[in-house]
Amino acid sequence: MTRTGAPRPHPAAPPPPGVSSLSSIGPFRRLRIALSLSSAAQWLGVPALTAMAAVLARGDDPAARAQAIGGTLALLLLPAVVLPPVAGLLAARVDRRLMLIIADVLRLVVVVTVPLVDALPWTFAAAFLVSCLSLLWIPAARSSLPGLVPDEESRPAARRAASRVLYGPAPAAALLFAVLALVASGTLGAGSRADLALYVTAGLFLVAAAVVATAGEIPATEPVAAPSPLKLIFQGPGSAAARGLGLAIAAASVTAGAVVSVARVHAGELGGGDAGYGSVLTALTVGLGFGLFLGPRVLVPFSRRRLLGLAVIAAALALVVLALVQNLVVVVFTTAFLGVFAGAAWSTATAALREADAARDPDAPEDARPAAFLRSVALIAVLITFAAVPLIAALVGSHRLDLGGGVYDAYGSGVAMLAAAVVALLAGLVAYRRLDDRRGIPLFPDLRAALHGEIYTPPEQAAAAPQPVHRNRGVFIAFEGGEGAGKTTQARLAAIWLRDHGYDVVTTHEPGATKIGMRLRAMLLDRDTTGLSDRAETLLYAADRADHVANVIRPAVERGAIVVSDRYVDSSLAYQGFGRQLPVEDIARVNAWATGGLVPDLTVLLEIPPQAGLGRLSAPADRMESESQEFHERVRAGFHALAEADPERYLILDASRPQGELSREIQYRIREILPDPVPLGTEDATSTFPVITDF
Ligand code: TYD
Helix, strand or coil: CCEECCCCCCCCCCCCCCHHHHHHHHHHHHHHHHHHHHHHHHHHHHHHHHHHHHHHHCCCCHHHHHEEEEHHHHHHHHHEEEEEEEHHHHHHHHHHHHHHHHHHHHHHHHHHHHHHHCCCCHHHHHHHHHHHHHHHHHHHHHHHHCCCCCCHHHHHHHHHHEEEEEECHHHHHHHHHHHHHHHHHHHHHCCCHHHHHHHHHHHHHHHHHHHHHHHCCCCCCCCCCCCHHHHHHHCCCHHHHHHHHHHHHHHHHHHCCCCCCHHHHHHHHHCCHHHHHHHHHHHHHHHHHHHHCCCCCCCCCCCCCHHHHHHHHHHHHHHHHHHCCHHHHHHHHHHHHHHHHHHHHHHHHHHHHHHHHHHHCCCCCCCCCCHHHHHHHHHHHHHHHHHHHHHHHHHHHHEEECCCCEEEEEEEHHHHHHHHHHHHHHHHHHHHHHHCCCCCCCHHHHHHHHHCEECCHHHHHHHHCHHHHCCCCCCEEEEEECCCCCHHHHHHHHHHHCCCHCEEEEEEEEECCCCHHHHHHHHCCCCCCCCCCHHHHHHHHHHHHHHHHHHHHHHHCCCCCCEECCCCCHHHHHHHHHHHCEEEEEEEEHHHHHHHHCCCCCCEEEEEEEEHHHHCCCCCCCCCCCCCCCHHHHHHHHHHHHHHHHCEEEEEECCCCCCHHHHHHHHHHHHHHHHCCCCCCCCCHHHHHHCCCCC
16 A cells, blocks of 8 residues: 555645735625625525426426426526526627626516416526526626726636635525525415515525625626637547546536426425425535535545546436435435535546546646536536436326335435436546556555555556665655746656556645644745744744654655655755845754755756746736745755766756657656666657556
């Protein structure tokens, strides 16, 4: 088994520049509130309109109800599939604030008329119209928050805030629907309709429009491109990775879509009504949010592709349970689990996509198409599910089965969910097989090892690997360079290559690889840390390093492992010595003491001009990254001087070269210092380089 060291904390925990500081901008805060209200109304409108359609469908017949709900849901989603380019064009031409107000007011009018007109065809039309208006509202909302922040640096945080506004209110809206249904049945009787929820939806739109109207000017920013999902599907995935991932995402979307499409009818069959419906939707949305958050954070050493396959299969199995168990409370809890699995599948798929792209060529300009392709696949899979699952429910109808000992009510909604679960399960199994990047390695030991923070190595491979007992000491390799040089990627690729050759590899990084280190890292990189003296900064980095060496690096090297560290002492010499202009010899002395004199066997220096490197970073700048251009120039010169002085120990590389070439050179150089060199014939990077092509 291979220890992975402390799992790398989530990239850089970038001190969110300014999530708090953004809120201190008055107009930003006000607009965010308005958009949240509008978004909540939009989400509340979904169960409200579907519940209304269910009531207006012929009487109490579950089959007619299922179809009315399926039709409403499909109409709610249809504009998102066919209209985005038109909506994007319009949104770019009309003033943002005006667009937000018009969309809110018109949606308010449409929603209010639904209970007044009181007819199913108008409810259908209303669903379609509301959704078209939402399509005009979304791009305006997305681009208006970034428009309100003054500096370029805070824009990413503002964009994230805009995304949160679009999706964040969904669980609260679902819960509100459940509460309103309870209130309505309490005051208006059990058979009450969704009128109250529709009026509250309209009320929220009204308040949102009023707040936007008083919010003041919204400066124009670049229009948000809205590619057509259909076009994206026809164009194809853009990469082989996206194709395999697309299947998994389609399966996960079917599971979530199936629950939504028959939740109202199924809740009704189980005696739950609209409050039950709202509870199922709340469980699903909360679960999804939780899953999205968990996906990249759980089982860090475990293959992302395996995790994705497993998450999809788990979501399909949860749907089987949902279909068979006839107890509303169990249904609600199982739905939450289904949501967690589906959400984790989504965030894992996007992480796997990024990984596949990085393995191909991180230097290639980022291609947004695969991610947009995944979104389109999800959208269309859900649309088809909305149309098909209620139809199956209606066609099958409900039957009472005599099972000898007792009776079992087979509801159409349950059977339809079961059918969707079977489809999702099959697709999930195929996706798992296609995506599996650890073929031949048994799943359960692999999972068990991941639970212990380790990567599983099968016994035969471990036996074939050079045994640590043959060596007294392992190898220590450091990767150094300025910001955005690609150290992290190259360190990872080198580690994968070494592992592929059976070596016991520990990947780690500075600052923040240990528990204490993580706290030091937060202090060092948080932009809210002000007034930290240069000497204190140096000592904090050295303290992190002392802990890192004592607890991670030295034990691993002593047991014979290969340690690959992203940054080491040279970072302090370059940043604190050259960058902060402290005496380099003093820093070297402090660090020699902190590390007990441990020096890397090889240091790979990736050189990049500061401007180019800083331009590559996507996360908001941390405390060090926000230093001046001259500071970063001095750091670069410092690294260069250190490397020039000791060519034996350094490999200097121009980081602007293609990534494949860089990793090949690194592999050649590493081979020279390995105690049991990789056998000749396998050094050809084109044949051993772990490019993942198997889809
Ligand atoms: P990190 O997010 O790990 O940056 P990178 O991905 O570029 O490695 O943050 C590490 C920051 O800390 C980076 O800006 C360099 C700085 N640093 C020092 O100033 N001195 C040090 O000794 C170390 C290890 C890092």
